[in-house]
Amino acid sequence: MSSIVDEITLESATNFRGRIALAALTGRKLHLKNVHADDNISPGLRPHEAAILKLLQLVSEDIEIKVSANNTNVIINPGLLLGCKDKLVFECPTTRGISYYLEFLCMICYFFSFPLNIKLMGVTNHTLDPSVNSFFIAISSFQKRVNLPVLSVNVEARGLLPDGGGSVTVTSPVVKKIEPFTILNTGKIYKLRGSAFSCHVTKNFVVRMISQIREIFNHVLSDVYIYEDVCGKEKAGKSTGFGVELVAETFLGTIITRILLLEQ
The missing domain is CATH 3.30.110 (Translation Initiation Factor IF3)
Structure with missing residues (x-):
């Protein structure tokens, strides 16, 4: 051997x-x-x-x-x-989005001795990574399918490039056992959800984005809902910009996310 x-x-x-x-x-x-x-x-x-x-x-x-x-x-x-005996605070470099660090924590957090409880500061919507909101929707759907406790993600403030300013609190319990699982098929998309958001930008951009998205997707899907997310000063971070987060769900529960981000 x-x-x-x-x-x-x-x-x-x-x-x-x-x-x-x-x-x-x-x-x-x-x-x-x-x-x-x-x-x-x-x-x-x-x-x-x-x-x-x-x-x-x-x-x-x-x-x-x-x-x-x-x-x-x-x-x-x-x-x-070890995990988090007390709530931790971590400043994430703005070269990558907060979800870059969240993905790493998801790989190890269920094996901590103490539950995960951390506040991540940085960019919530980055051009290189999924947004924190879309990441949470995708990972929570996956965790439910494989019988894992759902990660709790609270976006307290959005942060865009270049200066960030976003704030996200993440908590997760420790598990004693993870069962093996197999996922082979994704299934066909049947509904679309999402948000059009803006930070330090007029609401008119958000309204126009929603209108254009509906014009495209209503031709192929009957279940489409996009909501407005106009961030005030306290929740808009340090930078100006706007964008769209889209989340598509299939009949088998697979989540597909896309984000478009424009900085002013």
Whole structure:
């Protein structure tokens, strides 16, 4: 019988979050080499990747992380996934949206010793990631299908590029057992939901967006509902912009999300 390798060495930053999550869950030491080493202008960890390491440290105990001077080599010696004894606050770099960090937390939060309870600050609607609202709808649908407790996500304020200012509180319980599951088919789309939102922008943009969306989708779907979300000063973050979040649901319960974001 072959023995389990104590340390895993991998090249590049491919599937960065997935590799780190698996190392944390299995307790195996991980060595990542040549992280963005081929970038002549800015080699090494990106701000959002460094933030993932800080986030893992925040919810872990007895973890050891070493980063080389040029930021291209990372050694992670995982500890105990402790979770949140008290409510935590984490500032997310604006190079990626808050859902980028949420996706990482979803990989590990059910295995914490204490329930997840954290406030994430940053960009809720990013061009590179799903919006926090659409991510929550998609992940909660999936969690219900596989009999997992639904993640609680409360968007207290939207935050757009470039300055962010969004605020999201996330809570989730710890589970004792996760049953295996199989999902093979997505099914056909039968309804569409969504929101047209604006931050520090007149409501006229929202009304026009809803009208155009209905004009397109009413020809192919009978169940279409888009609501207005005009954010006031307290919930509009630091930047100006507007956009649309669309969520389609199939007969088998599969959720498909899309977002269009325009910054002024």
